[in-house]
Amino acid sequence: MFKIKYTSANVIWPALFAMAGLVGCSQDEDLMAGSEKDQTSVSAITSATAPTNLSFRANHYIVLSTQEKLPAGLENKLATANGKVTSLLSGAGVALVYSEDPAFITKASKISGVRSVVRDFNAQWINPKDQKLVAVEAYGTPPASGDNDRFFDMQWGHAAIKASEAWNKGYRGKGALVAVLDSGFDTDHPDLAANIESKLSKSFVTGEEVAYKLNDPFSHGTHTAGTIAAADNGIGTIGVAPEARLMLVKVLTDEGSGAFSWIMQGILYASANGADVISMSIGAAVPRNGRFLDDNNTPDDPSDDFIVNDTKAVQELLVALSRITNYATQQGSLLIASAGNEANNGMTDQSLVHLPSAAGNVVSISATTPIGWALNPTTTFMDNLASYSNYGITDVHFAAPGGDALYEGNETATVSGLTRPAYVFDLVFSTGSLDSYYWSAGTSMAAPHAAGVAALIVGKNGGQISPSGLLAKLRASADDLGKPGQDPYYGYGRVNADRAVSN
Known part of the structure; x- marks a missing residue:
């Protein structure tokens, strides 16, 4: 059985631990006061190497045309081949089809103008069940900003990228529309509700609405959305x-x-509805050798008899996804994605392709972290490459704060009235479901920091800037860390909000 690694918000590299500090809006005072309700403990987090399944999706197919525009009459021709079109992604030359005919690929591949027909895939992109949670007008920078949003001082990522300095110059993202592609969202969260465009928000998940419905605080989508655009409302982050x-x-x-x-x-919907930036803290490490589970066969004891070898499927899947991302870029959206949490050096290990970060015109973001920031916030270097982050010249375009738990000391620290083990504050603090907040780490946390900086640039330009122009400004303003120029760890550099709005 083939196993994949996945990009997940709370995932930390092996032997590390993460503290998820859960703070509900109605009980913050008791938690921060260290009362009996504060049941702080440390819980092990499943590592990024923990496997999950990548499988073909039964009866669902992706059809690619020979050109980046679907041929006339394709829907009727696919029907003749016993296929029902579920979506025509016309501008990208891709059609999504349902068919119960086991010979559908053979039949559809013979249609004039069709380049290839491959199976759709299911993947476990993030795994909330493995996460362990624990209850718990001039701007300064964390951790002594003086701001009235009570948890802002824990947001070291904003200090690293100089977000407060950008705000002080009058740029706060007004006029920018950012699409967040993710799992469910707490649409009523007090830090998010005011900035959510409800009429534009949409779910492409069969049988699920946009809102996160699990009765737990871990909402990956809520966490990433909060990093991008939690409102400055005097409440939390x-x-x-x-x-x-x-x-x-x-x-x-x-x-x-x-x-x-x-x-x-989701990508095409976001671009068609005016998204200036599309943020994707999602990722699947797909095997280039094309070994997949076939979900048409589900024996009690799976064996190699149920492994499908299909290298072409991987190649064509990358082509299809790249057509989508290229088209979205042409429509005016800059796409940003997490680089992945496999600690993979893409220059030496090319057995996996990380999607969607490897697709065409997608800006891939690696993760940086401080080590012991809360103990020495003014002097701690905040741009160490996170231990889990993927890297490589072709795999990373920029770096941004993602957090890690590398600090090995046993000291505690107090920030925003919360006392925790020092390493906890090296993780990224943001919004969660049930009106909560928690710490997390991953390239999933890095991508929204970069998306937020991109939104500041869009806002400065009155919402009128092309994806190429936006990318050029990100590149010109990034802090060039590591070797001069583009390097495997930071790409063109770690994003810098202050410089981004100053150029």
């Missing part, structure tokens, strides 16, 4: 671009699984 608007696009189930076709539809 502040997003990098606190006046940007959020288009919430659900492409994964609340359990974190989803089909590639859902993501493709």
Whole structure:
């Protein structure tokens, strides 16, 4: 049985631990006061190497045309081949089809103008069940900002990218529309509700609405959306671009699984509805050798008899996804994605392709972290490459704060009235479901920091800037860390909000 690694918010590299500090809006005072309700403990987090399944999606197919425009009459021709079109992604030359005919691929592949027909895939992109949670107008920078949003001082990522300095110059993302493609969202969260464009938000997950429905605080989508655009409202946290608007696009189930076709539809929907930036803290490490589970066969004891070897499927899947991302870029959206949490050096190990970060015109973000920031916030270096982050010249375009638990000391620290083990504050603090907040780490946390900086640039330019122009400004303003120029760890550099709005 083939196993994949996945990109997940709370996932930390092996032998590390994460503290998820859960703070509900109605009980913060008791928790921060260290009362008996504060049941702080440390829980092990499943590592990024923990496997999950990548499988073909039964009876669902992706059809690619020979050109980047679907041929005339294709829907009728696919019907003749016993296929029912579920979505025509016309501008990208991709059609999504349902068929119960086992010979559908053979039949559809013979249609004039069809380049290839491959199976759709299901993947476990994030795994909330493995996460362990624990209850718990001039701007300064954390951890001594003086801001009235009570948890802002724990947001070291904003200090690392100089978000406060950008705000002080008058740029807060107003006029920018950011689409967040993820699992479910807490649409009523007090830090998010004011910035959510409800009429534009949409779910592509069969049988699930946009709102996160699991009765737990871990909502990956809520966490990433909060990093981008939590409102500056005196309540909890502040997003990098606190006046940007959020288009919430659900492409994964609340359990974190989803089909590639859902993501493709979500990307095109976001671009068609005016998203300036599309943020994707999702990822699947797909085997280039094309060994997959066939979900048409589910024996009690799976064996190699139920492994499908299909290298072409991987190649064509990358082509299909790249057509989608290229088309979205042409429509005016800059796509940003997490680089992945496999600690993979893409220059030496090319056995996996990480999607969607490897697709065409997608800006891939690696993760940085401080080590012991809360103990020495003014002097601690905050740009160490996180231990789990993927890297490589072709795999990373920029770096941004993602957090890690590398600090080995036993000291405690107090920030925003919360006392925790020092390493906890090296994780990324943001919004969660049930009106809560928690710490998390991963390239999933890095991508929304970069998306927030992109939103600040869009806002500065009155919402009128092309994806190429936006990318050029990100590149010109990034802090060039590591070797001069593009390097495997930071790409063109770690994003810098202050410089981004100063150029």
